[in-house]
Amino acid sequence: MTTLARRIRLDLAYDGTDFSGWACQPGRRTVEETVAGAIATVLRLPQSPRLTVAGRTDAGVHAAGQVAHVDVPMDTDPTDLSRRLAGVLPADVVLRSVSIAPSGFDARFAAVRRRYRYRVTDAPPDPLRRRDTLVWSRPLDVDAMHAAAQGLVGEHDFAAYCRAREGGTTVRTLHVLTVERADVVVVDAAADAFCHNQVRSMVGALLAVGEARRPVDWPRSVLDARIRDSGVTVAPPHGLTLVSVDYPPDDQLAMRAVTTRARRGRILDG
């Protein structure tokens, strides 16, 4: 892109069931490739534009409030782009809004918080929600799960709950980790960012507490050990949804992006 580019913010929702995750992979159907391909089609670009995303969701993980940005030709009208993309995108990807990004906006590095939700049921499942709800065949003690979750809240090195990738820090600030029984058992997690597999690993540890295979203080002791624990099962992807991404006020966007890059070196995952 030249200086004659306009940065567009895309707010997206998708059913991750039939996608091999967000990130482009040769020969696989991914959300990134689907959206970038649709943009190239409607803007008649010679090749798919590069998208930058807040949360690089894995295969099978859903999004209600994913955020991405893309740089497009200066004369692109967001309202027109939105209307035309809606006609091209498949039914499992919905563009919630298309807007001109404020100055300094970066979907990945300017984000201050990601919110995820994990749904699991220990009762007969609703067949209409089987795409985004894990079915658990044993009763879950939600109070024990919630108590165990509180031991993980705060700024910690989450290496024990992250799939290893080379480089970068695994220190994150977990703002919220709650477990409650609504229509199903719902785990809500919010952090500045999450390492790869972190939410699903934490949920896996909490499920072990919920069915009394592990004591309430076990997830915290796993955290303190700071190495992957083979006792932690990564919960299946389909129960997980990226709910929303928060950004600072417009006048703090550029500064946020700079400090995020500096602090984390390299983000391992959204």
Add this chain to the structure above:
Amino acid sequence: MTTLARRIRLDLAYDGTDFSGWACQPGRRTVEETVAGAIATVLRLPQSPRLTVAGRTDAGVHAAGQVAHVDVPMDTDPTDLSRRLAGVLPADVVLRSVSIAPSGFDARFAAVRRRYRYRVTDAPPDPLRRRDTLVWSRPLDVDAMHAAAQGLVGEHDFAAYCRAREGGTTVRTLHVLTVERADVVVVDAAADAFCHNQVRSMVGALLAVGEARRPVDWPRSVLDARIRDSGVTVAPPHGLTLVSVDYPPDDQLAMRAVTTRARRGRILDG
């Protein structure tokens, strides 16, 4: 079935997307055939038993709280039947409970109330709910829809909102018809019973009011005309879910079944 039969009550949920409705039809995948076939398999019956259902849902319509009954050999244990059926049924049918029916229970004729819900959105849809939510491309005036709905509540001849079938009365008592904006626009309908296509026809009339194609008093004037109005579009099936079925206390079951049969002659639809 001989007198050595035990009546079993089945509480079911299903995702109607991939079914040609409840009722058996040669060569089609139906919920009745799927459930009856599963019962025959686990009980090693020579042929599929006949099921009686509270709401004969059409192709594409879902159920959260469908109720059916089936007469099975006297030595059938409901807990064991439930466990074995769960292992045989496909993922889009969930048996919520299996119990011995109280004396006089008839899933169809003893029911006192059916509750349906229709989901429609005029906002960017949640792709995870596209199987049970109609997407409407124009803004809906929910207050106007709700006001129009109140004109239909009560005991009326709903012939104008029913697909014609020979015989039987089309008089029904509509207890509830509300329209409100929750996560999407939700139409809740409850009646002693509904005629064939009645809920979807009423929703179709309310949608015409919601987008201001018709005045608020139009659905009531259609009702009063007592003949099908070509201006009423039957709303698509996938937004509709049978939420629950109510029965009287056990000691009134048999009497209810008798009076229902007498009053309606023949029920046209659940």
